[in-house]
Amino acid sequence: MFTADEREHKLISQNFPDNLGEQQEEINKKILQSQSFMDGVKNLIELCGDDPNRDGLEETPYRVLKAFLEYTEGYREDPKLHLMKTFDVDHQELVLVRDIEFHSMCEHHFAPFFGVAHVGYIPNEKITGLSKIARMVEGYAKRFQVQERLTAQIAGAIEEILAPQGTMVVIEAKHMCMCGRGIRKTHASTSTTSVRGSFAERSDLRAEFLSLLQRPNN
Ligand SMILES: Nc1nc2c(ncn2[C@@H]2O[C@H](COP(=O)(O)OP(=O)(O)OP(=O)(O)O)[C@@H](O)[C@H]2O)c(=O)[nH]1
Numbered sequence: 001m002f003t004a005d006e007r008e009h010k011l012i013s014q015n016f017p018d019n020l021g022e023q024q025e026e027i028n029k030k031i032l033q034s035q036s037f038m039d040g041v042k043n044l045i046e047l048c049g050d051d052p053n054r055d056g057l058e059e060t061p062y063r064v065l066k067a068f069l070e071y072t073e074g075y076r077e078d079p080k081l082h083l084m085k086t087f088d089v090d091h092q093e094l095v096l097v098r099d100i101e102f103h104s105m106c107e108h109h110f111a112p113f114f115g116v117a118h119v120g121y122i123p124n125e126k127i128t129g130l131s132k133i134a135r136m137v138e139g140y141a142k143r144f145q146v147q148e149r150l151t152a153q154i155a156g157a158i159e160e161i162l163a164p165q166g167t168m169v170v171i172e173a174k175h176m177c178m179c180g181r182g183i184r185k186t187h188a189s190t191s192t193t194s195v196r197g198s199f200a201e202r203s204d205l206r207a208e209f210l211s212l213l214q215r216p217n218n
């Protein structure tokens, strides 16, 4: 038979392995010192009509905390810094990284929204690594978000760090808060755009970007 403290320790070590980064561990410890979060999840389970102590739900407060720390790991970094590693290449035309999958969290309902981001820019003397663009998208997605802000933050990061001639971002996403609850429209999806610099001024550049999205992605 475990004491309450031993049980707590076991649940924590099962759910929060030591392979997390130092900063993450620090955050985890702080949160775990506050019993109120765990109690809150238990209360929620009770309010919904189930028994928080039954097998299967007993560890759920820990699982929820662990999952939320993962959903929001973008707060523990400055995503635009991924773009800082640049290369001097004379490319004056569009660079488009399309279909960057992301999973984010609706700040109104804490329900997931997910989809793809298409990120394009016309460089001005410097380019960045393609994977860094996807890393940056990930960093802004892993926060409590609305799709419009996510779109603008991605465009803003490209603008600020790469100072390109122009930037265009399109995001297409499905919001779970509109599917399983509320208005319950499973097929509805949302597109948002953010354009800066030459993309804001020139419709032909926007058309070029959008025409590339029409092609099948291999
Ligand atoms: N603009 C925008 N709205 C969002 C996003 N994610 C969720 N929402 C909306 O946020 C709104 C919150 O509306 P409220 O009336 O405060 O909340 P609610 O009563 O739960 O609304 P319903 O979803 O209509 O049931 C809803 O219309 C959601 O569809 C997003 O990324 N952008």
Ligand SMILES: [Zn+2]
Pocket (backbone or CB within 6 Å): 106, 107, 108, 109, 110, 111, 175, 177, 178
């Ligand atoms: Zn929502």
